[in-house]
Amino acid sequence: MTCENYNCTDANSVEREQERTLTVKNLDHVNYDPAKSDRNIVLEHDSRADQFKTFRAYVKDYKEQEHITGRFNVDTTNDRNATKVLSCFVMSGSHDLMASMTREEQIEYFRAGLDFLKQEYPTFHIVDSRVHYDEKGLPHMHTSMLPIHEKEDGSRSFNVSKHQKGKDYFRGFQDRFYDHMRERYPNKDLQRTDPNRDHDKKLSVREYKENQDFKRELEQEHKRLVAKNEKLKAIGKELDQAYEQSEKAYQYNLEVERYCQEQGITIGQYEKQCFWADRDCGNYPEPECHNPDRNIEPEREAPTHSRMEHER
Incomplete structure (x- = not known):
């Protein structure tokens, strides 16, 4: 009692x-x-x-x-x-x-x-x-x-x-x-x-109610922090993906520079080769074949003579 x-x-x-x-x-x-x-x-x-x-x-x-x-x-x-x-x-x-x-x-x-x-x-x-x-x-x-x-x-x-x-x-x-x-x-x-x-x-009634109100505030704050934590996880995942893509791009650029040095050409000449390859006029340079940002078909039909003349 x-x-x-x-x-x-x-x-x-x-x-x-x-x-x-x-x-x-x-x-x-x-x-x-x-x-x-x-x-x-x-x-x-x-x-x-x-x-x-x-x-x-x-x-x-x-x-x-x-x-x-x-x-x-x-x-x-x-x-x-x-x-x-x-x-x-x-x-x-x-x-x-x-x-x-x-x-x-x-x-x-x-x-x-x-x-x-x-x-x-x-x-x-x-x-x-x-x-x-x-x-x-x-x-x-x-x-x-x-x-x-x-x-x-x-x-x-x-x-x-x-x-x-x-x-x-x-x-x-x-x-x-x-x-x-x-x-x-x-x-x-x-x-x-x-x-x-x-x-x-x-606890008195007033203390009990105050305790219940404080408990509800803690639960709401917990939910807010959980939601914020999930959002931070999603942002972290996006950052990891962006870092992975930037790392691939960096490695690709190193390959392009090395290729240009080996071939004795400039970056501008390399990009020009890629430009004409996009239009079926020639083959892609070696690094471009492994470019992670491009979806290049492995084989293309050879361009006709009349089309090459038209492109020129």
Whole structure:
């Protein structure tokens, strides 16, 4: 059983996502399949919350109707000064435990966890408690509660810190939860997680969203770099081909120079021989026969006498 307390700014999206009343436009931003949300089981729900478009409006109305007094700051964006108005608990179990139960048994298992929360926080008001079956992982229960503290004189206020005192509170909380579930399920091999293990800090909703946004930015940057890398590979391949062609041309030019020196002719005379050979008047010089940039037929018909005279 884990717990996270939220101010009013974060509580709205947390509660709406738990109830699956968020308008989902981009499924990449959620971790559940809306098409399967009808499989979820509602254990308890305050129908008064359905009358309001936002959680802020609901909690303000609840405060007024139930005569809640004390500090109540829900309009600030400063998390330190904002009143914690929602306590959210998530209860799960191991894969082997869930696999050993039928769906009905799983629901009863989570009801037992809800009973524990009612015993642990008798003055808290349950907004919603339901079992999610529409996510990829194991079924689990979300329970959201208004953290109401009642004084000896009967006055009430939003004050979660009065119920979760001290740095070792949640260790005792887990011990009591374990004892409660062992009593309910004596035949199950339930095990308590090592209380001395290091616990990673649980991300808040805002931190989680920022982390998801950063993750998407990294994925987009990765795609951009992959595309750029492919483009650079294509450019590199073109450069290799151009270098290969230039190397062949360089070797060909060396052959032409050597041939001209051996024959005692100039480059201009060599090009003139190539010119007339193109018009079937004579044979190509030796280097031209191996020119990589030309497609020269190996044999040509000898030109007629009248054509040679005409060319002259």
